Amino acid sequence: MFKHLKSDLPASIVVFFVALPLCLGIALASGAPLFSGLIAGIVGGIVVGSLSGSHIGVSGPAAGLSAIVLVAITTLGGYQNLLLATVLGGAIQLVFGLLKAGIIGYYFPSSVIKGMLTGIGIIIILKQIPHFFGYDADPEGDWAFFQVDGETTFSEIGRVFNGISPGATLIACTGMAVLILWDAVLSKKGRFFKLVQGPLVAVVLGIVYYLATQDSETWGISKAHLVKVPVPDDFSSFIGQFTFPNFKVIGEPQVWITAFTIALVASLETLLCVEATDKLDPKKRTTPTNRELFAQGAGNIVSGMIGGLPVTQVIVRSSANMQSGGQTKMAAIIHGFLLLISIILIPNILNLIPLSVLAAVLLLVGYKLAKPATFKRMWVLGWKQFIPFIITVLGIVFTDLLIGISLGLGVGIVVILIKSYQNSHFLHLRKEEETGVDVVKMTLAEEVTFINKGAIMKELNRLEPNTFLEIDVRKTQYLDQDIIEILDDFSFRAKDKNINVVIISERGTVENPESYEEFFKREKHYKPVS
Structure with missing residues (x-):
């Protein structure tokens, strides 16, 4: 774990600066105490990071769960009741891990996974522009497209031009220039520039700029545009920020419904992020998904017990980790300790960081997830890949993560059904020279199901009288009962149209069988469904 510390330590610093505003913002969007987001970030880094088998995945509070948490706090009658649901949800995730439910993530098409990454990248860009x-009229962490105040993501961006802060914009542009220069040029110039990361330099410049210009009305940055970490007065007030679950309501059905919802959504989001981060990993390492569910379950139990939000593996922090050179899970663990140390020792210094500098860091993260080259590559791969991809992107941007993924998956299934309909059989027409009889050879695919009924019936009904039909099933491994029934029905019409039918199977050739069902039952190889 310590072999790649020289890469993991700088990456953990970047992830820390990315995670800090996200933890606070997601807590705010969830209607929960701000400190709960930091707790979840610490637990996601230290507890989940230690137990997980993911090399570059980073866990913490997720925007995808914020809507569920927001509603649940009201429905359950308080934040402490939600904490109990979080603990129970973690226990349910442990059961999912024991039942080896981690395989579910592998059933999502790669086009949907790429669409998820791209959609999240676009959301990051859009949400960080203000x-x-x-422009801080809207709070950090409002991730929905249609917002509770009646605004949308685009209308909020349009309002930016009515309230631009010159100082915040200047240091954001400076930070962006530093990040691009560091990544493209300086990181290749020497060991120092690899050890000290661009985001750290940008943040330090932001703090220096704020302190130097705080007396300037034009170029200064207002306190509303700074990070806001709770500052305890003493150790007892620090301990007082922790909240504990209310076990008295453990028998309430609504608590268990919320717990199962958290477990299901958090597990699905985690598995999709695992699939995505494994694709991003330059070394193409594979995360053990059942172990990941176990780690996430343990993390949610610990987070809920001490007052934190539910945690999942999250793609923003994971991609920032990978893009910053993280090699092992030590980067995730160290970032958790950095969060813990910072809120204990230096909360006042953290509260000097301009949000515009952190926005510059996140804008580059979003761009790397949603590069224009990705759209071009998916377009070149053809409509079967591009349509599920773009539907996923649009669904995530205009609704939320799970709805977007569901839409993409649904479209992907429709594409599969269409291709299955088209590829059920292959036709070849020839004319016998001696007799002049038209011979139609129908070669059935490896698997033929009820989805293919329409295509096969269409071809059978188009056969002209006096045709010779050869049905080749030598490559067919599965033949649905529905297909056998339409062949039986066709046999009666074939006699009226004087169509001779020959079935070519591995056992030989049979002409005009009396019953196709009896024939295929003898051909046990095809395992027809009754």
């Missing part, structure tokens, strides 16, 4: 220009 903060980049110092």
Whole structure:
């Protein structure tokens, strides 16, 4: 774990600066105490990071769960009741891991996974634009497209030009220039520039700029545009920020419904992020998904017990980790300790960081997830890949993560059904020279199901009288009962149209069988469904 520390330590610093505003923002969007988001980030880094088998995955509070948490706090009658649901949800995730439910993530098409990454990248860009220009009328962490105040993501961006902060914009542009220069040029110039990461330099410049210009009305940055970490007065007030679950309501059905919802959504989001991060990993390592569910379950139990939000593996922090050179899970663990140390020792210094600088960091993360080259590559791969991809992207941007993924998966299934309909059989027409009889050879696919009924019936009904039909099933491994029934029905019409039918199977050739069902039952190889 310590072999790649020289890469993991700088990456953990970047992830820390990315995670800090996200933990606070997601807590705010969830209607929960701000400190609960930091707790979840610490637990996601230290507890989940230690137990997980993921090399570059980073866990913490997720925007995808914020809507569920927001509603549940009201429905369950308080935040402490939600904490109990979080603990129970973690226990349910442990059961999912024991039942080896981690395989579910592998059933999502790669086009949907790529669409998820791209959609999240676009959301990051859109949501950080106001903060980049110092417009703070809307709170950090409002990730929905249609917002509770009647605004949308695009209308909020349009309002930016009515309230641009020159100072915040200047230091954001400076930070962006530092990040690009560091990544493209300086990181290749020497060991120092690899050890000290661009985001750290940008943040330090932001703090220095704020302190130097705080007396300037034009170029200064307002306190509303700074990170807001709770500052305890003493150790007892620090301990007092922790909240504990209310076990008195453990018998309430609504608590268990919420717990199962958290477990299901958190597990699905985690498995999709695992699939995505494994694709991003330059070394193409594979995360053990059942172990990941176990780690996430343990993390949610610990987070819920001490007042934290539910945790999942999250793609924003994971991709920032990978893009910053993280090699092992030590980067995730160290970032958790950095969060813990920072809220204990230096909360006042953290509260000097301009949000516009952090927005510059996140804008580059979003761009790397949603590069224009990705759209071009998916377009070149053809409509079967591009349509599920773009539907997933649009669904995530205009609704939320799970709805977008569901839409993409649904479209992907429709594409599969269409291709299955088209590829059920292959036809070849020839004319016998001696007799002049038209011979139609129908070669059935390896698997023929009820989805293929329409295509096969269409071809059978188009056969002209006096045709010779050869049905080749030598490659067919599965033949649905529905197909056998339409062949039986066709046999009666074939006699009226003087169509001779020959079935070519591995056992030989049979002409005009009396019963196709009896024939295929003898051909046990095809395992027809009754």
